Amino acid sequence: MGRMLENHSKLLLKENGIPVPDFRVASSPEEAAQIQSELGCPVVLKALVPVGKRGKAGAVKFAGSPEEARERAAELLGMTVRFFPVEKVLVEEKLNIAQELFVSIAVDKMRKGPVMLVSTAGGMDIEEVAAKYKDKLKIIEVDPLAGLPEYKCREIWSELGIKGVPLREAAACMFRLYQIFCRYDATILEVNPLVITKEGKVIAAASLMAIDDAAMYRHPELKNYVQIGSERAWRPLTELEKQVVAVNEADPYRGTARYTEMEGGDIGFMCGGGGGSLLCYDALLSYGGRPANYTEFGGNPPERKVYGLVSAILSKPGVKGLLVDANITNNTQVDLVAQGIVRALHDQKIDPRTFPVVVRLIGVNNDAGREILEQSGIEYCGEEISMSMAAKRMVDKMREFYKD
Amino acid sequence: MGILVNSKTKILIQGITGREASMVTRHMLAYGTPVVAGVTPGRGGQNVEGVPVYDTVKEACLKHEINAALIYVPPAAVYEAVLEIVANGIKLIVIITENIPQHDVMKCLRVAKEAGCRIIGPNTVGIINPQERIKMGAIGGDNVERCFVPGCVGVISRSGGMTAETAHMVKMAGLGVSTAIGIGGDPMIGSTPVDLLALFEKDPDTRAVVMFGEPGTTYEEDAAEFITAGGFTKPLIAFIAGRFTEDMPEGTVFGHAGAIIEGGKGKPSTKMRLLREAGAFVAENYDDIITYLRELKLN
Structure with a gap:
């Protein structure tokens, strides 16, 4: 899921015929003041971070003068919203709100189709609406093959009590939002609030959008808007994480290498398979181990991908050992993985006789792999040692090597 | 017995000429699994490990009895592959492909459901029935008995x-x-x-x-x-x-x-x-x- 910043999603909405407030982006308090005086009206300032519920986090503010805009922007630019430092601020015209609506479209994974939530109780969390205002909320399961006709949108707003010109405009917005959701392979597209102004116009006051990473190949136009892989971290990517992304992207179609940096820890963790790595991490913790990172690798990676991944794992400060533990694989060439591990250790001048390394790898050419590892003084476990036992062996080995 | 696949299963592989798919075809055949046809548009007339390749699923189904399909095509081609398989009346589809756009997955699952087809996957390693020596996908590799x-x-x-x-x-x-x-x-x-x-x-x-x-x-x-x-x-x-x-x-x-x-x-x-x-x-x-x-x- 590639999360987008609000200025980017608003731009997409605007290009696709959804009215949005006049907006600009400020990187400094002075710029914010400048923008306010250019817009010449009261403004809303919002922290540009790829997370929702910014209002609750105090990351949305108002200003009526350049001076106020400068002060509010200075406050926002010093904030961190849910791990994301605020580097830019969205400055936009404040609307004359008569009524606030809500439209959200998401891929509902359990229903295996798009689901729309539509409400006339906009401006608050949807969880709150669902709990308190059930009569003001409609849930629409859209058939992904048939799509959503515009008359259906009119029916829905009409049943929720919207009338007149706003009915037509709100329905047109809802219809177009669904089209945008499909056109750009969005996984979520939320407009909250969708404002009916005192002048009777319907305007998307706030938007939140994420694009499916797997569909980015057909959206080159979104390349600069979307942070790929953002669902694999709860904060901006660290330098080591970016380094591994680059290693992985260098051979995009051969093997997988993913790296998430954890706080502290002393065991470099390189475990195989989506499920296997989850199991190993749990096992390592259960035996009292302290992993320094979470990693997943597999799918028969080339030697240089393994080398790049192991190098990144080992270069985190405080790493004093390495556990390579994977499920029995169908296709991974163990000799190639072994070569990558040995070369990375060698280049970092790490001697496995003084630095604990445990490897449990079973797959294609595992005898050759075992030989390469054992010749370098690395402890190899075969299928007779379970994944959990290999993790336990690592913890024991850390205790042997570093008697606290 | 076992479920889903058995001695009556006859398999078609969509995208059989790809690197991974040809290797899997070899392993499946070696295990004793009947891979009867493959499809890669434009490669009709060739063969992979002795399995005839056709340009279309329709052609393959005219020449062979087929009741299961294994999809190895790239993510961008999966939805079309599912449409083609469903249109030709094959009721079991195993989708190996990973990283298919979610909007395409929603459509694949809906199309199959409406046609009464069962999909396994996507992003699966496959199915295996060791008693009947039938496997669909890389599952077990070339060392199944391990x-x-x-x-x-x-x-x-x-x-x-x-x-x-x-x-x-x-x-x-x-x-x-x-x-x-x-x-x-x-x-x-x-x-x-x-x-x-x-x-x-x-x-x-x-x-x-x-x-x-x-x-x-x-x-x-x-x-x-x-x-x-x-x-x-x-x-x-x-x-x-x-x-x-x-x-x-x-x-x-x-x-x-x-x-x-x-x-x-x-x-x-x-x-x-x-x-x-x-x-x-x-x-x-x-x-x-x-x-x-x-x-x-x-x-």
Whole structure:
């Protein structure tokens, strides 16, 4: 899921015929003041971070003068919203709100189709609406093959009590939002609030959008808007994480290498398979181990991908050992993985006789792999040692090597 | 017996000429699995490991009896491949391809459902029935017996790699596998644990099932509910990986795309509790699967 910043999603909405407030982006308090005086009206300032519920986090503010805009922007630019430092601020015209609506479209994974939530109780969390205002909320399961006709949108707003010109405009917005959701392979597209102004116009006051990473190949136009892989971290990517992304992207179609940096820890963790790595991490913790990172690798990676991944794992400060533990694989060439591990250790001048390394790898050419590892003084476990036992062996080995 | 695939299964491989697909074709044939045709548009008339390649599924179906399709085409071509297979009346589709756009997956699953076709996957390692020596996909590789020997235990796994490792556990317990299915690591999949438990319930050769679960989705919770409702009455041994993810910030993916806790849903501890309450044997440590299997005395 590639999360987008609000200025980017608003731009997409605007290009696709959804009215949005006049907006600009400020990187400094002075710029914010400048923008306010250019817009010449009261403004809303919002922290540009790829997370929702910014209002609750105090990351949305108002200003009526350049001076106020400068002060509010200075406050926002010093904030961190849910791990994301605020580097830019969205400055936009404040609307004359008569009524606030809500439209959200998401891929509902359990229903295996798009689901729309539509409400006339906009401006608050949807969880709150669902709990308190059930009569003001409609849930629409859209058939992904048939799509959503515009008359259906009119029916829905009409049943929720919207009338007149706003009915037509709100329905047109809802219809177009669904089209945008499909056109750009969005996984979520939320407009909250969708404002009916005192002048009777319907305007998307706030938007939140994420694009499916797997569909980015057909959206080159979104390349600069979307942070790929953002669902694999709860904060901006660290330098080591970016380094591994680059290693992985260098051979995009051969093997997988993913790296998430954890706080502290002393065991470099390189475990195989989506499920296997989850199991190993749990096992390592259960035996009292302290992993320094979470990693997943597999799918028969080339030697240089393994080398790049192991190098990144080992270069985190405080790493004093390495556990390579994977499920029995169908296709991974163990000799190639072994070569990558040995070369990375060698280049970092790490001697496995003084630095604990445990490897449990079973797959294609595992005898050759075992030989390469054992010749370098690395402890190899075969299928007779379970994944959990290999993790336990690592913890024991850390205790042997570093008697606290 | 076993479920989904058996001695009557005749397989077509979509995208058979690709690097991975040709290797898998070789391994499937070597295992004794009838791969009767392949399709790669523009490559009709060629063959892969002796299997004839056609330009269209229609042509392949005219020349051969086919009742199962294995999809190895790139992500961008999967939706079209599913449409073509469904249009030609093939009722079992295994989608190996990973990283298919979610909008395409939604459409694939809907099209198949409307046509009464069963989809396994996407992002699966495949299915294997060791008794009949039928496998669809890379499952077991070229060294099938290392993990998969015939027996009475069904295996359901959200992880491809852990399908083999779990079958290996079954083997270490002195037992074997009736059918093992990698259901796919994506959140949206064609066949869920509940769908497969329903099939295992009816299979006389399956006397117990082992399930490997992960954080995210409600597949394990649904399985617990299904057992409580009486839909599955044989012993179920379950292991849920990734308990550590509960202590991480919500909304972060670890491992498979499906392994994400959102809105408080999909926590391993909840899955384990519900399964235990439903009467399943829930392994705290993965290696306990062996202990539970031995205690069932299925030999």
